[in-house]
Amino acid sequence: MRAVLLLALKSAWARRLTLGIALVAIALASALLLAVERVRSDARASFTQSVSGVDLVVGARSGAVQLMLYAVFHSGSATNNMRWESFEALATHPAVDWAVPLSLGDGHRGFPVLGTSAAYFDRLRYGDRQALTFSAGKPFAEVFEAVLGSEVAAQLGYRPGDHITLSHGMAELGPEHADKPFTVVGILAPTGTPVDRTVHVDLAAITAIHLDWAGGAPLPGLAIPAEQVRKFDLQPQEITAMLIGLKSRGDVFRLQRHINGYRGEPLLAVMPGVALDELWQTLATVEQTLFALSALVVAVGLAGLTATLLAGLNERRRELAILRALGAGPREIFMMLTVEGLLVTALGVFLGAALLAAGIVTLGPLLREYGVHLALRPPAANEWGLVVSILTTGLLASLVPGWRAWQISLADGLTPRN
Amino acid sequence: MTHSVDQAIRIKELTYRWPRQCADCLAISHFAVAHGERVFLHGPSGSGKSTLLALLGGVALPQTGRIELLGQPLTALSAHARDRFRADHVGFVFQQFNLLPWLSARDNVLLPCIFSTRRRERAGDPQQAAARLLTHLDLAPALWQKPAAELSVGQQQRVAAARALIGQPGILIADEPTSALDAPRQQAFIDLLLAETAAANAALLFVSHDVRLAAHFDRTVALAEVNCAATEAAT
Amino acid sequence: MNAQVLLAATLICGMPFAHAQHKHVHGEGRLDAVIDEGSISLDVELPLDAVVGFERAPKNDKQKAALAGAEKILNDAATLWQPTPAAGCSVQSVQVGMPKFDGEHADIDANYVFHCADPAELKAIETTLFKHFKRLYRLETQRSGPVGQGAQRLTPKKPVLVW
Ligand SMILES: Nc1ncnc2c1ncn2[C@@H]1O[C@H](COP(=O)(O)OP(=O)(O)O)[C@@H](O)[C@H]1O
Ligand SMILES: [Mg+2]
Numbered sequence: 001m002r003a004v005l006l007l008a009l010k011s012a013w014a015r016r017l018t019l020g021i022a023l024v025a026i027a028l029a030s031a032l033l034l035a036v037e038r039v040r041s042d043a044r045a046s047f048t049q050s051v052s053g054v055d056l057v058v059g060a061r062s063g064a065v066q067l068m069l070y071a072v073f074h075s076g077s078a079t080n081n082m083r084w085e086s087f088e089a090l091a092t093h094p095a096v097d098w099a100v101p102l103s104l105g106d107g108h109r110g111f112p113v114l115g116t117s118a119a120y121f122d123r124l125r126y127g128d129r130q131a132l133t134f135s136a137g138k139p140f141a142e143v144f145e146a147v148l149g150s151e152v153a154a155q156l157g158y159r160p161g162d163h164i165t166l167s168h169g170m171a172e173l174g175p176e177h178a179d180k181p182f183t184v185v186g187i188l189a190p191t192g193t194p195v196d197r198t199v200h201v202d203l204a205a206i207t208a209i210h211l212d213w214a215g216g217a218p219l220p221g222l223a224i225p226a227e228q229v230r231k232f233d234l235q236p237q238e239i240t241a242m243l244i245g246l247k248s249r250g251d252v253f254r255l256q257r258h259i260n261g262y263r264g265e266p267l268l269a270v271m272p273g274v275a276l277d278e279l280w281q282t283l284a285t286v287e288q289t290l291f292a293l294s295a296l297v298v299a300v301g302l303a304g305l306t307a308t309l310l311a312g313l314n315e316r317r318r319e320l321a322i323l324r325a326l327g328a329g330p331r332e333i334f335m336m337l338t339v340e341g342l343l344v345t346a347l348g349v350f351l352g353a354a355l356l357a358a359g360i361v362t363l364g365p366l367l368r369e370y371g372v373h374l375a376l377r378p379p380a381a382n383e384w385g386l387v388v389s390i391l392t393t394g395l396l397a398s399l400v401p402g403w404r405a406w407q408i409s410l411a412d413g414l415t416p417r418n
Numbered sequence: 419m420t421h422s423v424d425q426a427i428r429i430k431e432l433t434y435r436w437p438r439q440c441a442d443c444l445a446i447s448h449f450a451v452a453h454g455e456r457v458f459l460h461g462p463s464g465s466g467k468s469t470l471l472a473l474l475g476g477v478a479l480p481q482t483g484r485i486e487l488l489g490q491p492l493t494a495l496s497a498h499a500r501d502r503f504r505a506d507h508v509g510f511v512f513q514q515f516n517l518l519p520w521l522s523a524r525d526n527v528l529l530p531c532i533f534s535t536r537r538r539e540r541a542g543d544p545q546q547a548a549a550r551l552l553t554h555l556d557l558a559p560a561l562w563q564k565p566a567a568e569l570s571v572g573q574q575q576r577v578a579a580a581r582a583l584i585g586q587p588g589i590l591i592a593d594e595p596t597s598a599l600d601a602p603r604q605q606a607f608i609d610l611l612l613a614e615t616a617a618a619n620a621a622l623l624f625v626s627h628d629v630r631l632a633a634h635f636d637r638t639v640a641l642a643e644v645n646c647a648a649t650e651a652a653t
Numbered sequence: 654m655n656a657q658v659l660l661a662a663t664l665i666c667g668m669p670f671a672h673a674q675h676k677h678v679h680g681e682g683r684l685d686a687v688i689d690e691g692s693i694s695l696d697v698e699l700p701l702d703a704v705v706g707f708e709r710a711p712k713n714d715k716q717k718a719a720l721a722g723a724e725k726i727l728n729d730a731a732t733l734w735q736p737t738p739a740a741g742c743s744v745q746s747v748q749v750g751m752p753k754f755d756g757e758h759a760d761i762d763a764n765y766v767f768h769c770a771d772p773a774e775l776k777a778i779e780t781t782l783f784k785h786f787k788r789l790y791r792l793e794t795q796r797s798g799p800v801g802q803g804a805q806r807l808t809p810k811k812p813v814l815v816w
Contacts, residue, residue, distance in 0.1 A: 003532040007518075014520030052801055249689040252797045253696065273802025274795045281806065318515045324477060325512070327505020327533040329498055413477040414510065415468050415593070 004328055008336040011319065012343065015312060019340075022305040023348050029301035030352025030390055033294040035359060037383055038374065039367075040287055044280060046373040047073070050193040051272035053125025055252050058082070058090065058259055059241035061266040064275045071102055071241035072272065073194050074112040075370055078105065081238035086264050090244065093258075095251040098123050101239045103206045106166045106177070111152045113166050113199045115206035115236075121147070123245060126193045136160050137186030143205045143234065147186040151196040151368070158184050166199070166209060177209040192373045204234035244269075298390055302345065302397040309341055309401035317408060317416035325414045334406040341398020342391070349390050353379065425486070426589050426621030427451040427474065432483030433647070434473055443469050445647035446483070449639075453588070456612055456622040458632040461641030467625045470641070471593050474623070475508060476500030488588045505534040509582025509620070511592040511611075516578035519567035523557065524548050526566050527580045530587075537585025544584070551580035554617075555610055571598050575607060583614050590615050590622045596631065604631060679703065680790045682782070684807070686814060688775065688798035692745070693736060693767040695778075701752050701759035703789040710754040723761075724751055726785050730765045735779040741770035772799075776815065783809040 012019055051057075051072055059067045060080035069076035091099035100123055103115035114120075118139045121132050137160040140147050148158055158164065163181045182201060190196055211232055246252055252271060259269035280287075313320075320333055328336075357376055364374045379387065411417075429449040435442045443466045451457050461467050472478040473485060476492050477500075485492040488507055492500060509530070510516075517526045527548040531538035541547040552562060555576040566574060575595055582590050592611065596604040608624075612634055615622040624635065632638040682699040702708045704723045711717045727733065727749045736742040745766040752759035769775055783789055792807040800816050807814060 007532075010520060011518070048801070055797070055802075249797050250687045250692075250694055252687065252802075253685045253795070271795060271797065271802045273797075274804040277802075277804035281804065319518060321512075322516065322518060325475065325504070325510040326529055327501050329501040331498075413472040414475050415472070415512065 004323070004332045004336055005339060007323070008340050009343075011316075011336075012340050018308055018312065019344055022301075022308045023344050023351065025301040025304050026298070026345060026348025026390075026394070027351035027355060029294070029298040030349045030387075031355035031359065032352075033291075033298050033386060033390070034352060034356045034379070034383055036287075036290050036294045037386055038356065038360075039372065040291075041380065041382065042374050043372045044276075046192060047276050048273065049127045050195075051276070052127065052129050053123075053245065054243045054272050055246045055249070056244040056256060056259070057241060057270045057272050057275075058244060058267055059270075061268040064268065064270045065279050067241065067268055067270055068272060068275050068279075070104065071243075073370075074104060074114070074198065075194075079240065081240055082242070082267060083238055083265055084236055086262065086267060087239055087242050089264065090242065090259065093255065095246055095248070095255050096244055097247040098245045100124070100243045101203055101236075102241045102243065103203055103236060104240045106168060106206065106209070108152070108164055108166050108199045109156060111149075111197055111199055113201060113206075115201055115203040115239075117203055120200065121188075123243070124195070126191045126195065130191075132191065132195065133189045134186050135189040137184070140185055140200070140202050142183075142185075143202055143208055143230070144180060144182045145185040145202070145205075146182040147188060147200040148184055149188055149196040149198045149200070150190040152199055153184075153187040158187070160184050160186065164199070166201075180209045192375070197368065203236060203239070207234045207236045208232070299393065301348070302390075302393055305341055305344055305394070306397045306400050309337060309398065310404060313337075313401060313404055313408065316405075317412060320405060320409050321412050321414055321416050324409055324412075330406045330409045333409045334402045336402075337405040338395070338398045338402035341401060342395050345391055345394025345398070348394075349387055353387075424453060425450045426453050426455065426488055427623065428484075428486040430484045432473070432480045432485065434469060434478065434480045436469070442647040444473070444480075444645055446470075446644050447646065449644045451589075451621050451623055453621055454616070454619050456615060456636045457624065458635040458638040459623060459625045459641055460627060460629050460632065460638070461645075463627050465641050466645060466647070467627075467641055468593055471510075471591055471623075471625060474589075474591060475510065476504050502534075505530065506536040507588050509584075509587045509590045511575070511578045511582045511590070511595040513594040514571065514574075514598040516581070517566035517569075517574055519565065521566055522563050523566055523569060523573075523577045524552065524562040526577055527552060527584055529581060530585050534585065537587065539585075541585040547584055548580065551583055551614070552577070554614060555580050572603050572607070575599065576610065579607075579611055579614065583618055583620070586618050586620065588620055590618075590620045592622065592624045594626050595624075596626070597628070605633075608634065680788055682789055682792045684780075684792050684794040684814075686778070686794060686796040686798070688772075688796065688816070691769045691772045693734075693742065693765075693769065693775075693778065695734060695765040695767075697761075697763045697765070697782075697792075699761045699763075699782075699786070699789065701761055704761055704786050706788060708759050720751070723786075724749060727761065727763055730767075733781055733785075734765060734767070735781070736767060736769065737774055737776045737778075740772060740775035742767040742775070743770075777813050779813045780807065781812070783807075783812050 057068060057071055059071055060082045062079045066076055067079055070079050087099065087101055090096060098119060100116055100120045104112060106113040118141070121139045124132055126132070135150065137147070146164060152158070162184045164184060165181050166177045168177065182205070188195060246255065256269045256271060259267050323333065360374045360376055367374055427450060429446050432444060432446045433442050434444040459467065469478070473480055474487065476495070479493065487503070490503065492503065495503060518529070528544050531541055531544040538544055557573060557576050561569060561573060566577065569577065575598070578595070595611070596607050599607060608631060611622070679700055680703050682697060682703060685696040687694045705716070705719045707716060711720055728747055730744040730747045745768045748764045750762040752761060780792070782792065790808065794805045794807055794814055796803050796805065796814065796816060798816050803816060805814060
């Protein structure tokens with residue numbers, strides 16, 4: 001039996017071109033299927049990890065997901081602002097433990113700038129309720145100080161003490177706030193969340209750089225130098241959103257209702273975990289469709305393998321007859337074909353997983369801009385499940401040529417008839 | 419009942435009909451080949467020569483009758499045991515395409531030693547045995563490592579003969595091994611085959627439609643003489 | 654790639670904010686669950702139609718009896734909600750607000766509070782609401798608990814809230 005399997009390997013190697021094409025098809029299909037699954041699960045994980053510890057996200061009334069995506073993930077379209085008075089009123093609500101303002105809209109070389117309070121660094125939790133830590137420096141204490149996410153610092157090569165200028169809007173070529181440079185005072189440790197891609201400055205700084213601006217452009221003839229800004233009231237009129245942590249979890253629904261019915265202005269309070277789950281529910285059909293399509297692609301790939309092996313069988317009738325004359329039984333011939341198919345499937349899946357890894361390395365940074373962190377890691381349980389089902393289907397697909405070879409070897413005996 | 423240990427091949431009261439055929443292809447009341455005997459069996463094409471060889475190889479089973487090879491009743495063995503027996507005791511040379519094209523000439527010769535422990539042991543050192551046989555069969559060492567597909571038809575047939583002979587099987591069966599060769603080479607190949615089977619003391623059943631090749635054999639048999647099915651069909 | 658498709662889909666759908674506005678959907682109830690330390694608080698809102706099959710003030714004795722029967726079932730917190738047995742939870746309070754029949758649609762609001770002796774063991778809560786009220790076909794659930802927040806749709810086939 002071992003001898004026959006060894007011969008099967010050599011025989012397969014002799015037909016490496018045709019088998020290689022089947023192999024590539026299976027590899028691409030498996031990579032696609034594994035990627036769909038990986039992106040699905042890692043997208044969920046990375047989105048969920050970004051909001052652990054926040055009880056409510058509050059902003060002007062819009063869509064829950066739109067608010068979440070903009071306020072927490074800094075992607076999607078801007079929402080309306082909420083008033084500063086509303087922030088103050090909610091921050092002092094008896095049920096509220098902590099509140100952090102968020103002000104978005106500016107950027108630095110493609111990275112979003114977040115105006116917030118220093119409390120942000122103490123309060124925000126990510127992953128499994130871990131606190132933010134600094135890999136260098138400290139939180140901002142002055143108006144024109146900035147704290148960088150790990151990726152911003154790594155990609156742009158910044159260190160504490162460097163100076164940066166912000167641009168108006170997220171576009172890389174937006175008008176510059178060149179007259180008011182910021183000093184980098186801290187760099188955060190990597191979190192695998194949108195924090196890594198964010199430039200953090202004091203909320204007051206956002207007001208300060210816009211003192212001499214109106215309607216998205218500098219006011220002509222009015223230039224307030226950086227040293228002078230402290231003379232102005234730097235309290236903002238409006239912010240983009242706020243994060244709330246509660247003293248007691250039990251108050252969340254009550255406070256949410258309170259905010260959604262807030263008298264001062266139309267506000268929306270979102271429970272981030274709930275909104276994400278609801279988002280996944282909405283996307284379930286899309287996910288399932290994608291999954292079904294890629295499963296179909298795998299099926300097509302495996303059907304290609306069956307076709308390749310079956311087509312090859314006709315040319316291999318002589319080979320089978322020779323093996324029969326040498327003493328191989330129909331059972332061994334059957335095994336030989338089946339093992340060959342299974343081997344190609346296994347190699348294909350392995351190659352597919354390697355392709356996925358390569359894809360994560362090359363395309364991962366791109367997805368990170370959308371808040372999805374794909375990590376290079378061994379397959380999780382659900383992915384092993386997929387691997388096993390591809391292999392099982394591959395085995396079934398290989399049984400067909402195996403069975404056909406069995407038939408042929410019984411009918412032909414020692415001399416192929418054609 | 420005469421004991422048949424002295425016979426390499428013994429067939430008694432055999433009838434064989436291919437599946438889904440209405441007439442018997444073979445009906446042989448008696449046919450035998452002695453140990454070391456070299457028999458030329460001839461008959462027109464379609465007369466059932468290859469069918470007989472399939473029965474001797476144990477890949478087909480007669481509906482009635484008895485086949486003994488080297489004293490072992492083949493008909494009493496399971497399909498798996500017949501496969502083993504074939505690997506251990508019978509060497510085959512066919513008309514053409516005898517070799518696995520993706521193996522070298524030498525590896526093709528060594529194949530029986532992979533399939534049969536008995537033949538590996540009887541070969542002694544298989545590598546040396548292969549080298550000896552290839553030399554005897556006039557194949558230049560330069561060709562031994564070449565993929566079989568790159569050899570000429572004549573060279574391929576000689577490699578096939580070496581493979582059939584390695585490990586000294588008791589029986590050699592050749593099914594029209596010369597029909598793909600040009601006339602001058604046919605007799606040379608047959609002479610080589612005869613010499614090597616004699617050296618290995620194996621019985622040789624050589625099958626061909628071409629009676630002109632019968633010259634150097636111990637005995638010549640026309641299939642029609644032993645096959646009653648043919649005469650029945652003819653009348 | 655896929656994430657972009659997902660995000661694009663998200664943005665296009667522009668998810669309506671559930672629960673913020675009190676929609677009334679026939680056959681669909683809502684559940685707000687807070688699991689905090691050793692206590693469970695369940696806020697349920699059920700359309701009257703899903704519970705008794707009508708929405709207006711009861712017109713005859715049969716409808717009155719149905720209403721009374723439903724109220725009785727809804728007050729039986731221990732059969733209606735079954736937290737993980739190992740957690741040793743017991744009913745602390747039950748409040749069932751039957752509708753007053755003034756507006757267009759009538760809802761039942763109920764609140765259940767449990768106390769659990771061993772909160773670490775608490776992994777799930779099963780409801781028998783669907784067995785009692787056949788016209789109820791789903792319960793949109795929001796939860797805030799030890800492993801964070803989440804939303805889940807409970808149905809007669811999946812009547813268990815897990816986290
Ligand atoms: N595998 C087979 N299935 C059915 N009939 C066969 C098969 N092989 C041979 N035959 C039939 O048996 C007869 C003898 O064929 P064969 O033994 O190949 O003749 P020969 O080798 O003498 O040319 C032919 O009529 C052929 O059609
Ligand atoms: Mg023939």
